Amino acid sequence: MAVPSKREIAQFWARSKQRDEFAPHLYGLDHPCCFACGWFSEHWDKPTPRARWQRATLDRAHIVPRSLGGADTVDNLLLLCRPCHQESPDWSEPREMARWIAKRPERPSKEWETLEAWFAAAAKVPEFQDALATIAGEPGAQQRAMDVLRDLLGQAGVHFGVGISPGTRVAVLRGAAERLRDGDTAAIPADGAP
Numbered sequence: 001m002a003v004p005s006k007r008e009i010a011q012f013w014a015r016s017k018q019r020d021e022f023a024p025h026l027y028g029l030d031h032p033c034c035f036a037c038g039w040f041s042e043h044w045d046k047p048t049p050r051a052r053w054q055r056a057t058l059d060r061a062h063i064v065p066r067s068l069g070g071a072d073t074v075d076n077l078l079l080l081c082r083p084c085h086q087e088s089p090d091w092s093e094p095r096e097m098a099r100w101i102a103k104r105p106e107r108p109s110k111e112w113e114t115l116e117a118w119f120a121a122a123a124k125v126p127e128f129q130d131a132l133a134t135i136a137g138e139p140g141a142q143q144r145a146m147d148v149l150r151d152l153l154g155q156a157g158v159h160f161g162v163g164i165s166p167g168t169r170v171a172v173l174r175g176a177a178e179r180l181r182d183g184d185t186a187a188i189p190a191d192g193a194p
């Protein structure tokens with residue numbers, strides 16, 4: 001029998017009477033997240049909820065492990081982020097998993113971590129903040145700043161598996177400050193933009 005898909009697992013728990021015990025962070029099928037800590041990953045941009053669940057970086061985790069007789073069925077599977085999966089109990093009693101989930105602290109989303117990383121970089125580049133302040137009153141200023149950032153990010157070397165390094169963020173912001181100051185708005189549209 002095939003292992004249920006992530007979306008099938010989410011659908012089961014969204015309707016389960018035991019949702020509060022095993023999936024307290026699952027609010028709806030539009031929001032893929034770790035059942036234990038609420039962390040959610042990228043891929044919000046995927047057009048359908050099905051695609052979002054499939055692409056979400058969440059593990060299918062057994063409540064009772066296979067090695068202890070647990071089945072590959074939706075009622076024995078949860079969706080957990082990697083740290084939660086690694087730290088959760090492998091035990092024959094499902095209630096141990098529920099107890100562990102109840103004590104699991106919330107973890108901020110990947111989007112939030114990304115935003116914090118950009119804020120940290122921006123704090124190191126006062127010229128970027130100056131440039132933003134200078135253009136702030138102009139029409140379309142925000143869009144222009146976003147276009148410039150996106151364009152520069154497209155030119156950056158991205159460390160595979162690590163994402164954008166702190167040094168790259170600083171370099172991108174410094175380059176953006178220059179462009180915004182010079183009024184250079186030439187930007188390559190982002191993927192999928194018309």
Ligand SMILES: [Zn+2]
Nearest residue numbers: 034037081084
């Ligand atoms: Zn988690």
